[in-house]
Each structure stands twice: as structure tokens, then as C-alpha cells.
Amino acid sequence: MWRSLRPIGRSDASGGYRRYAWTGADAECRLWFQAQAEARGLDYEVDRNGNQWAWLGDPSRGDAVVTGSHLDSVPDGGAFDGPLGVVSAFAALDELRARKVAFRRPLAITNFGDEEGARFGLACVGSRLTAGKLTAEAAHRLTDADGVTLPQAMEAAGYDPSAIGPDPERLARIGAFVELHVEQGRALDLSGDPVGIASAIWPHGRWRFDFRGEANHAGTTRLVDRRDPMLTYAETVLAARREAELAGAVATFGKISVEPNGVNAIPSLVRGWLDSRAADQQSLDTVVTGIEKAAREYADRHGIDLDVVRESFTPVVEFEDALRDELATILGAGADQPIPVLGTGAGHDAGILSESIPTAMLFVRNPTGISHSPAEFAAEDDCVAGVTALADVLEGLACR
Numbered sequence: 293m294w295r296s297l298r299p300i301g302r303s304d305a306s307g308g309y310r311r312y313a314w315t316g317a318d319a320e321c322r323l324w325f326q327a328q329a330e331a332r333g334l335d336y337e338v339d340r341n342g343n344q345w346a347w348l349g350d351p352s353r354g355d356a357v358v359t360g361s362h363l364d365s366v367p368d369g370g371a372f373d374g375p376l377g378v379v380s381a382f383a384a385l386d387e388l389r390a391r392k393v394a395f396r397r398p399l400a401i402t403n404f405g406d407e408e409g410a411r412f413g414l415a416c417v418g419s420r421l422t423a424g425k426l427t428a429e430a431a432h433r434l435t436d437a438d439g440v441t442l443p444q445a446m447e448a449a450g451y452d453p454s455a456i457g458p459d460p461e462r463l464a465r466i467g468a469f470v471e472l473h474v475e476q477g478r479a480l481d482l483s484g485d486p487v488g489i490a491s492a493i494w495p496h497g498r499w500r501f502d503f504r505g506e507a508n509h510a511g512t513t514r515l516v517d518r519r520d521p522m523l524t525y526a527e528t529v530l531a532a533r534r535e536a537e538l539a540g541a542v543a544t545f546g547k548i549s550v551e552p553n554g555v556n557a558i559p560s561l562v563r564g565w566l567d568s569r570a571a572d573q574q575s576l577d578t579v580v581t582g583i584e585k586a587a588r589e590y591a592d593r594h595g596i597d598l599d600v601v602r603e604s605f606t607p608v609v610e611f612e613d614a615l616r617d618e619l620a621t622i623l624g625a626g627a628d629q630p631i632p633v634l635g636t637g638a639g640h641d642a643g644i645l646s647e648s649i650p651t652a653m654l655f656v657r658n659p660t661g662i663s664h665s666p667a668e669f670a671a672e673d674d675c676v677a678g679v680t681a682l683a684d685v686l687e688g689l690a691c692r
Contacts, residue, residue, distance in 0.1 A: 293379050297324055297363075298371060308368030308666040313406035313417070314342075314445035321363040325403045328382050334401070339462055340455040341421040342405040342446060348385070349398030355467035356398035357690040359384065359682065362407035362418075362641065369408070370668025372474040376656060376675065378403055380472045384683040391683075393691040397467065404641045411436045411445070413498075413565075414604050419641040423648045424458035431456055463648050468615055468689055471642040472654045472682050474670050478661035479634045486677040488632040489619050490611055490653035493643040495576050496569035497605035501528060501545075501587060504597040507552055507560035521562040522550070524590045524598070531586035532566060535579045541570035542637060543579055565603075569637040573608060609643035612650045619652050622688035623681055638663070654681055 301309045301317030311317045322344060329336040329346030337345050349356070361377025381401040388395075405418035412434040420426035432453070434442040443453035475481075480488050503521035529545045536543035547565040566583065570576035584600050591598040616633070623631045634655065642651040656678035660669050670678075 293328065293382060297321070297375060297379065300324065301365065303368060306368040306666060309365040309371065310367060311363060311365040311369075312411040313364055314411070314442075314449040314451075318364060318405075319449060322403070325363065325378065329401070332382070332385065338451070339422070340457065340459055341418050342451050342456075343418045343422065344403040344405075346401045347398060348400070349395055351398050351400065351465045353398055354465055356400050356465050357686060358400040358402055358466050358469045359471065359686060360400075360402035360404070361471050361473060362404045364406055364408050364410065366408045366410050366664045368666060369410075369664050370474075370662075370666055372656075372658070372668050372670050373476070373663055374407060374473075376474045376670065376678070377472040380656075380675070380679045380682055383679045384686055387679060387683040388687055388691070391687070393687055395690055396692070397690040398465075399686065399690050400466075407641055409604075412442055415498075415639055416641055416644045417442070419644040421456055422459045422462060423645055424460070425644060428457040463645075466649045469642060469645055469649055469651045470615075470619070470654065470682070470685055470689070471640055471651070472656065472678055473638075473640060474663065474668065475634075475655040475658045476636065476638045476661075476663035478658070480632065480655060480657040481659045481661065483632050485632050486657045486674040487623070487681045488634050488655045488657075489616060489623070490636060490642075490655060491616065491633045492611060492635045493606070493609040493639060494569045494571055494635065494637045495573050495606065495608040496567070496637065496639055497576070497580075498603045499566040499568070499580060499584075500601045500603050501525070501564045501566060502599040502601070503528075503562040503564070503587075503591065504599075505560060505562075505595070506558070508558045510554075510556045510558055513558060518558055519595045520558050521594075521596050522559050524587065524594050524596045525562040525564050527590045528564070528583065528587040531590075532568070532579075532583045535582035535586070536568070538582075539570060539575045539579045541568065541575050541579045543568040543583065571635065606639055606643060609646050611642070611646060611652050615650045615652045618688070619654070619685055622685055654678065654685070 301311035334346040362374040409415035446453040505519035505521035532543040
């Protein structure tokens, strides 16, 4: 499975992946998922929001155990973020069949669409729509860098965008959702454990900062006469690092757009996107407020107009205690020591769905601690340990 999926959407130049929502690479990934489902005799379907499902058993019972993740990527992303959870889900089903277990509850494997938000700027679009955390009206307004709307992209890919929206009937089918994911840090590497359980997802959001100045000639305009928004943006980037360090949080300006974007032109507009995350809401509020305050002070000093727009936000997600404890019991049986439980600063579909259905997460060790990069990595033995852990969890939830 891993070999067959690995080439799809991979850039020869960077070695990273460019699997953006509703593109050719995304279509290939979807065909791959469908083929894996059909090869196992599973009932395959695509829901109203473009998420893919592969069912074993009758979903109408309303207590299904679901696992899976996503197949799309960030720009030049790594091979494991998302796909490891989908590949491991199919492999875990294979393992359960090899064990000849009897299923008491329906089982499903899913691929949630547009989790990374690389094309339309909003993460977890598929699960947000399903859970009613993104309205159809707001989804229809999403556009990519070329001005293509989400409905246009879906239609071009052969899907009907008129049906998108909340899907409570589908959520009512699910009794528990367990997402396996490569760890996006080094906690497991430092503890020496191949697999861990998620405790919570930090609150996080994305803010757009629009710095507006005055375009002018880079060679003939005196420094004192310039209204250069790039200076204010640069000072704001440094302020973000400073505020994050003070609060024990993280803050990153990872995307920028410049107009007119000429080497010999002073910009008229610098648009930067801030991603910030913290262990609790108060710390996150402190960081973002501090960054905006500093940005406005710099803007006033340089004669720059500033607009700040919060484009997305996810509050802290505490995974359901009962399900998390059940996973710990299943995986701790016969072990020499308890399985580690750790928090994460990364958002996931499991977090989006947590208010609607019981959710939990498993993490697989990442020795590099690097993610959203071609350097992202998980050793084969650890991936196998993740499959075994997921199979044990699914057996405990769906077969006993």
C-alpha cells in the first residue's frame, strides 16, 4: 500500500508532496482509497462533503467504530502526515481479519477531504462541514490563489457542490472515531516509546495581517519619504517570536503575499498569515493580542494602514476521557509500563469531530520531530507498532 501511494503528488524538485484538494493529485489519492476499499470487499461511498468512506457491516446500526485520517498535504509536505493514518487503517483491518475476530459493531475507514487547507486557506474543511462547524454559505465563499471557488473546484473534479453542509445523519452512525497520526514533535522519541495516546489539542487559529502602504520606485524614493509596509511586517514577525517565547506558546508567519511584488518596487500591500497555538486559551489570547498591539504601533510609526482578520479558530480539544482511558487500558494490558499520554499543538479531524462524537488519537513516533516537510519520518518498525496498536484498539472497541 505504501509503495503504491508514495509517488502520487510527489515533487521531483523538493521530494515533498503537493496533494491539494480537488486537484489531479487529490483525484489519484481518492482512486487509490477506493481501490483499497473495493479490494477488501468494503462498501465504498462518498458523502455530501466529498469525504470517502469504506464500510464493513451495516452503518445504520449507529454504533460504528471509525478510523482513518486524510490524504491531502501542505505545500511540499511529508509522506506520513495524514496518509499514515489511512494506510494503517487498512492494514489494521487486514490484521484483524488475520486474527479471525468477529465484529460486533460496524467498522469504517475514512479519508476526510481538504484537511490541511493548503488550497483554500481553511483547515479540516471536510470534517468542519460534516460537523456543522463550517456553513455551506461560508464554504461557497472560499477561494484559492487563482480565484477558483471551492464549489468550482469540486465541480471540476466531478463532485456536486450543491449538497455540501452539515451531515448529522452520518455522525449518528458513529459510536467512536480513532485517528492514528505520525507525531509532529519529539515527545515519543524522547520517552523511547513507539506509540502514544493524545490527551488534548492546543487551541489554535489563523490570522491575516494586511499591511497597506504606498507603492513607489525602489531606487528614487528617499527612505524618509517611504510608506513601506514590508518594514512593519518584518517587525511584526519578530514581535510574534518574542510574544510566543514569553507565553511558552508558538507563533509563525508562514505565508506572505506582496503587491506589486517587484524587485525594484516598494510594496503597496504586504499580507501575512499568522498561525499561533498555545496550551490554553488565555496564553493564546495573550500572544495574539501582543502581536497585534505591536503591529499597530509599528504601523502608526511608519504611516501604514493595518487590518487584522481572524480566518479560522479552534478552541482547546480535550479528547473524551472515557474513550481515552479505554484505549489506555487496551494498549496497557500486559505492558511493562503505561502507554504515554501527550498533548499536541497540531489540529486534526478528530479534534473537529470531538464535540459531535467520541474521538481519540494514537501517535506514532517521529524521531526527527519534523513535520510538514519532506524530512518527516517514521521508522518501519514504529509504523508496524502503530498498526498493531490500532488493530488492538479496534478489536477492543468493535469485537469484544
